[in-house]
Amino acid sequence: MVAKKKNVIDFSSSLPEIWRMLSDTEREMLRSSARIVHFKKNELIYLEDETPKELMCLFTGKVKIFKSGIGGRSQIIRIIRPVQYFGYRAYFARESYVTAAMAFESCTVCMIPMELIEKFLRKNGNLALFFIQMLSLDLGIADQRVVNLTQKHVRGRLAESLLGLKDSYGLEEDGATINIYLAREDLASLSNMTTSNAIRTLSNFVNERIIAIDGRKIKIIDEERLHKISRMG
Amino acid sequence: MVAKKKNVIDFSSSLPEIWRMLSDTEREMLRSSARIVHFKKNELIYLEDETPKELMCLFTGKVKIFKSGIGGRSQIIRIIRPVQYFGYRAYFARESYVTAAMAFESCTVCMIPMELIEKFLRKNGNLALFFIQMLSLDLGIADQRVVNLTQKHVRGRLAESLLGLKDSYGLEEDGATINIYLAREDLASLSNMTTSNAIRTLSNFVNERIIAIDGRKIKIIDEERLHKISRMG
DNA sequence: GTATATTTGTGTTTTAGAACATAGTTCTAT
DNA sequence: ATAGAACTATGTTCTAAAACACAAATATAC
Known part of the structure; x- marks a missing residue:
């Protein structure tokens, strides 16, 4: 052995x-x-x-x-x-x-x-x-x-969390997908919102072509927009 | 001199x-x-x-x-x-x-x-x-x-702030009045709410005989209630 | 591999609290 | 002492986000 x-x-x-x-x-x-x-x-x-x-x-x-x-x-x-x-x-x-x-x-x-x-x-x-x-x-x-x-709105808080996850765990080989496999509930708990709101807001981000979603995997398409949304609250 | x-x-x-x-x-x-x-x-x-x-x-x-x-x-x-x-x-x-x-x-x-x-x-x-x-x-x-x-409601946050102020600065000789002279705006900023809401909620507490107000001076009448409100959120 | 549990997604309703408006009151500075 | 500013108070409107409800899709356990 x-x-x-x-x-x-x-x-x-x-x-x-x-x-x-x-x-x-x-x-x-x-x-x-x-x-x-x-x-x-x-x-x-x-x-x-x-x-x-x-x-x-x-x-x-x-x-x-x-x-x-x-x-x-x-x-x-x-x-x-x-x-x-x-x-x-x-x-x-x-x-x-x-x-x-x-x-x-x-x-x-x-x-x-x-x-x-x-x-x-x-x-x-x-x-x-x-x-x-x-x-x-x-x-x-x-x-x-x-x-x-306490001061940012749902979109701002979610954007901030996504950027924070990217900072903490980095991206996968494609240089865009955040390297973590996270339930919506955890994403919500991190961003201080309900699971429904995390899901909904994530969908909105997809429609606005800011991110793309494949199951639990999140790909950042327009990081600049995310930064802007996070900053504005 | x-x-x-x-x-x-x-x-x-x-x-x-x-x-x-x-x-x-x-x-x-x-x-x-x-x-x-x-x-x-x-x-x-x-x-x-x-x-x-x-x-x-x-x-x-x-x-x-x-x-x-x-x-x-x-x-x-x-x-x-x-x-x-x-x-x-x-x-x-x-x-x-x-x-x-x-x-x-x-x-x-x-x-x-x-x-x-x-x-x-x-x-x-x-x-x-x-x-x-x-x-x-x-x-x-x-x-x-x-x-x-983030989780407590306005009443819970205000109750918590009042108790916190009492802990920090103590009471005056009457054993009930919080020993600080604070603008409503500061009380709001401490409790993460608008000034209007701080004023309104303070009035509610007065009506419920939990506190008494004399200008900026706040007297705690029913501390147990405050604790309860703070705990429940 | 199938059944059961969990997670995801979306529409609808409800509500807490922000925003706004306005007036009375109390400071503060000269 | 008085004008102006800042603070306090309260009513009204509006909105973001929670709560709820229910499918559909996945994951997990046996």
Whole structure:
């Protein structure tokens, strides 16, 4: 039997920022306490109200971070792409998770005990700054999102989501199709609208030749128009 | 002439968390580079697109952090009370400010060069953790706010804002009147609604004996009802 | 491979809240 | 002290988007 892949993970390329900032001893500690976990499509990675214990780094796959709101209506807060870190905010805030995370598709995630990370960053100013910068960027995005979701109309919000998905997950070989396979319901939850409205507005975009649809696959035809619609709200 | 108050600021009580974590040398450096600035009611403290240079700590007064959204429609993102730090996120993210800050009322603010703070926290794990924790708490609040502002109805959002104002600024001696003097327009901007709707909904709350109004002063009569309205959306 | 569940699509109805209009009231500046 | 500006209040109209209803098309499980 061939050696399992998980034992020969190249952390230096998989955990780029963190790995680079550590000393040799720290790297060894990290290597021995990190674990790789696989999640199937639609599997939950962590749940609201759980106690955060590990820093997670998405190696492969796609993840959504979501919140269940009023009357259980759930809302996607952000999406994670390889190689991004997630799951650490609540630990640092000394809170339970206020969000949940689910695999959009089959995923591999590296889990590192948060105690270890906290220990490292107390000594390692660069690592501390790295986390401060990630949190600061996310907070800026969250502030922007408040304005976008509350002030833009349905078309603007959907256009913005499509552009955001393209930014996060890129395009397929044809240079136009967004590289994600997403249910209309998720697209709606990301854009803060009902599923009906996501479907309807998507159809409108097709009629206006801004996008093309093949099942769940979305091809961007007129990106400039999308930008304009997103900007105008 | 009497010595100016600003020269005898007691940093140990005014900058509680940060001061406590510093060494004597660091304290001396901070003392010599910090400056105290006074802002009059409605004066701008910093502007969108400016370059962030200083950590700010509100000693006295009340401050709003706001963003101008689609078509210049402005929205209050968060409010600051004494003694809270603000104005540092954009520096850490290596961005320009994406928000602006304005004094609700006459304020004193302590300004500390961010370069100094960054230098300190690279060496000082506790200080780094302090900023990480503040950012993590704010990010959690921002995520919650996205759901609240997009899913709750007007009544729920207004009830939530009133309770938030009470939490931030407390009550007056009567144990019921919220200790802030706020225009309806600001209350609307905080709750993501039009001024008309803020006024109308406030009137409804008065009719329902949940609150009482005397000009801009708001007295909470039935806090339990407010909580219920806020929770139900 | 077929049955069942889920997702997608579209038309219709309803409603919350924005937009607008106008008047009375309270600040604020000189 | 008074004029003008800004804020508060309330009624009316209009509209975007939610809610609902029901096919049709896919996906998933057994």
